[in-house]
Amino acid sequence: MNNTLQIEIDPLLCAEQGRIFEGQINTKEMPRVADELGESSSDIKVILEFSRRNKIIVVMGRISGNLMLQCAACLEAIDFPIDINLNLAIVKDDSLTTILPEGLDPKVVEDGRLMLSDVVEDELVLALPDIARHDKCPIELRKVSASTDFVEEVNVKVNPFKVLEGFKKD
Numbered sequence: 001m002n003n004t005l006q007i008e009i010d011p012l013l014c015a016e017q018g019r020i021f022e023g024q025i026n027t028k029e030m031p032r033v034a035d036e037l038g039e040s041s042s043d044i045k046v047i048l049e050f051s052r053r054n055k056i057i058v059v060m061g062r063i064s065g066n067l068m069l070q071c072a073a074c075l076e077a078i079d080f081p082i083d084i085n086l087n088l089a090i091v092k093d094d095s096l097t098t099i100l101p102e103g104l105d106p107k108v109v110e111d112g113r114l115m116l117s118d119v120v121e122d123e124l125v126l127a128l129p130d131i132a133r134h135d136k137c138p139i140e141l142r143k144v145s146a147s148t149d150f151v152e153e154v155n156v157k158v159n160p161f162k163v164l165e166g167f168k169k170d
């Protein structure tokens, strides 16, 4: 049992040995997602299980944890729990992805070396929204009052128009 996922493995060897990797990874260790995630994101729990299905190297696993995103609208934190089940097939290049059995997603490994944290990072990139937003922001009340101000301003602008129309008729 390994506790770190910052290791490079040989997927074929691991599949033949039926290796299982279980560990945790901090989001700071994943540069492609670290910037989008808040400091208080918990460590991500990961289980990766290597096996062979005929000639295909299969990685099954689970990635779970609680991420913190920043809302694009109110800039407050958003809880973003993740619980991802993955079923990957290790392929040498993109051309092989079309012949995969259903239910397996391709993971291209060109040089026979796979960084375990990279598998986790791939899944997080897919799971994160392009723009994080609350369904309902906690500071919605403030927004309502701001839009009321706006409406009042429009009313003020309409009034001089009516006055102007009055001048034309005269």
Ligand SMILES: [Zn+2]
Pocket (backbone or CB within 6 Å): 071, 072, 073, 074, 075, 076, 133, 134, 136, 137, 138
């Ligand atoms: Zn918000």
